[in-house]
Amino acid sequence: MNISPNKKPSARFAPWEDPAQKPLVRFGNVTKRFGSFTAIDNISLDIYEREFFALLGPSGCGKTTMMRMLAGFEKPSEGTISLGGEDIADIPPYKRPVNMMFQSYALFPHMTVEANIAFGLKQDKWPKQQISERVEEMLSLVQLTKFAKRKPHQLSGGQRQRVALARSLAKKPKLLLLDEPLGALDKKLREKTQFELMDIQEKLGMTFVIVTHDQEEAMTVASRIAVMDDGKLIQVATPEVIYEYPNCRYVADFIGDVNLVEGRISSKTEEMVKLAWAEGQGDIDISNKNGCAAGENACLAIRPEKVHVTREEPQDVDNKIRGVIHDIAYIGNLSTYYVKLGNGQIFRAQESNRRRLANREFTWDDQVWLSWRNTAGVLLQK
Amino acid sequence: MNSRFTWFNATSLTLGFVFLYLPILLLVIFSFNESRLVTVWAGFSTKWYVELFQDEAFLDAALVTLRVALLSATVATILGTLAAVVMIRAGRFRGRTLFSGMIYAPLVMPEVITGLSLLLLFVAIGIDRGFWTITIAHITFSMCYAAVVVSSRMVTFDTSLEEAATDLGCTPFQSFIKVTLPIMAPAIVSAWLLAFTLSLDDLVIASFTSGPGATTLPMKIYSQVRLGVTPQINALSTILISVVTLGVLTASFLTRRAETKRKADELLAGS
Structure with missing residues (x-):
């Protein structure tokens, strides 16, 4: 490897x-x-x-x-x-x-x-x-x-x-x-x-x-x-x-949970790849770790635990998307939020429940921001 | 479920048992009859038993029957086990379906036909009929029963046991001897017992294949009865019944004990 x-x-x-x-x-x-x-x-x-x-x-x-x-x-x-x-x-x-x-x-x-x-x-x-x-x-x-x-x-x-x-x-x-x-x-x-x-x-x-x-x-x-x-x-x-x-x-997909975002590589530099994934949404920045060429179709794989959910628009993050909480899976130590994006895609974000349930921040149909660093995901060729 | 002991239940139980055991009970009672007339009671006596053990013809027949049964059961079990191994283990070879069909065919074949065809064979190749021809004939038909009994156990045999033995250094033959056979032993023993019993009470095939020198017990009894039932036959039958009863009781006692032991073992494993 x-x-x-x-x-x-x-x-x-x-x-x-x-x-x-x-x-x-x-x-x-x-x-x-x-x-x-x-x-x-x-x-x-x-x-x-x-x-x-x-x-x-x-x-x-x-x-x-x-x-x-x-x-x-x-x-x-x-x-x-x-x-x-x-x-x-x-x-x-x-x-x-x-x-x-x-x-x-x-x-x-x-x-x-x-x-x-x-x-x-x-x-x-x-x-x-x-x-x-x-x-x-x-x-x-x-x-x-x-x-x-x-x-x-x-x-x-x-x-x-x-x-x-x-x-x-x-x-x-x-x-x-x-x-x-x-x-x-x-x-x-x-x-x-x-x-x-x-x-x-x-x-x-x-x-x-x-x-x-x-x-x-x-x-x-x-x-x-x-x-x-x-x-x-x-x-x-x-x-x-x-x-x-x-x-x-x-x-x-076989190992653990993953969000897959389909798209097309709009530009590519030494350091960074930009993935165009939906109309009217900003491109996603991904650290360049894969041999995809510009113009190719590709797919971003990002683990739910690497995606943050916040109510306020986060500052100083590499990527952020707006969405609505569609479903919450509470399994005790973790909660997985199923967030519906503008294009209808469901995106999973996982937070550990450090606080008790009664103080939980989000509930169904809340408007939230998803954010992650550009090193958090990997780009996979189609 | 609410089961009570009603008059209806009692009656049907009694009727059932009478139907099953009345003939046998009569036979046993009349074997101790003083009189030579089978249906007239004339007081208790064991003289027919004494007479039976002095009758050399009967003793000879018993000996022949026993020897045929021991020998044929042993050979039939060996052949039947081999056939079962091939049927279950050899995978799909050419003619497997035909082979397994043919091994079961004698089970449903009328005994008269089996006997007749064996007789024709022995005459054709010119063997003198007697002890050996009866034995061969008994091997022929009881082998299929043995194969059925052994193969039904073989189906559920975990082949990874043999693989484990091979993995630990046994050649395939060694793993068969050291692992497969000991585990299959109960099935092989019951196959042997079945073959033994079948041989013991066969009349039809033995009649076809025996010669002047060899008479089995069932043949002897049958030929005696044609001249009229004697209390001697009753005595002989009583002995046979006791032997069988003893065998069945022993077998069920052993099964019961194994069951109790298994339950105790499970309790031990849980602790």
Whole structure:
């Protein structure tokens, strides 16, 4: 990515910016077809050691197929997949140094928690002593030592999830794949487990690849996110870049809320682009961060929380538009104002509710001003 | 719902049970009859049981039946399980629909036809009919039942369990042995029990495929009854009924205990 918003000079983990780094996983022009259906369409992607990499997209976008190709359950129709520089296309799943945590957890119901964790180690013919030590270590890592002798159906959902994690970590894989690992947990537990996952990943220094359709989950845990749609990679970047500088409307819309303003670029300088968006309204100023040329159609994407709502006409702002409050969505900590502009478009602005509801400033049908800085949005090509 | 014990309910319950169990009850009572005449009560006696266990022909028949049932149930379960695995797992291969249709066909085929066609086959290839031909015939028809029982469980089997085993280092064959089979075990056991029972009480197919050397128990009973019902048959039937009753009670006791255990486990998981 050419844009890195908050570049800290020291010790930032960003191997993808260092051309000397060798990737752990490399997808080289990988295509996967099922019959006439193309699930993965010519994808090239590098994943580096110690990354927590998220594949994010709606169901059917091909993210699970990517993961199953890494695990060895599917073979690419074209292209190569290499792990640590070695082509793994013809290595069967049981010989790959890759383990997977399944969405359904896939715990063996006829074995105890202990036996589940030891399964892969026994298969690899570890000495007995080492197996029991490793199992002990894994159980304490996921805080399930007390439950070693239980069967999976005697555990709660969160405990099963941790057993599945311990089992997939036991063999010290070079790469751990997590298929929607938190999908079956409720919201509170999911958030807690996200941090546990991050802690474990950091502690063990392993490379994790997670598949998820939950954008918040991806934003929380991942060092980088690959947004996928329809078998293609749309954008691969850090969570901050994905959120603040989406490279297309699809990404802007998929991650979080966004206002999209269609228009035509009326003028362009080194610093600034002006977007003509409606008759009788002033042009919108946008910092020039994109390769749009004057005269082209383009689209401004701006997040609701970057737009201010005021009753008085604001001074010293870069852009301001008049509107009428059409609707208010109160969700406790935040309120989203749906403001109708002169051309009928609905524009969303979000304010945090620092004051109590009774003192709320605006109500329905109030005339208000919307304002934002010219660095607040991004310009997307059509 | 307001359910009360009314006279109407009591009557219909009694009628139902009488309809079901009166014949069996009569049979059991008359097996302890002193008299040789089946329908005349002449006092309590266990002499027919003693006589039964001294009758070598009956004991031979029982032994043949048991051996046929054990052997055919085992082979049929193995073949049926393999067929089920192919039907559920192999995906869409050429002729899959035909294959799965054909595996179920013997379920609805009249036994007489199955028996007759097997007889024709054995005659055509010139095998001496006897113990082995009965066993083969029983494998043929009970295999489909086994396949049905196993495949109905196989449908709900989570294939990610096998994938997990493969992921942890098992070859596909190892994961089948270490994960799939143990989980499928209850279905395989019930398939075996079903095949065993079917073989035990088959008369028609056994009659077609047996030879002079081998007579099964149902065949023996049937041929005896044609000469007139003796109290000996009653005694034999009573023994069979007790064995079956014992089996059913044990099975339901085991199911009940598993259920109680499962409930306790769920309570444990919740805590």
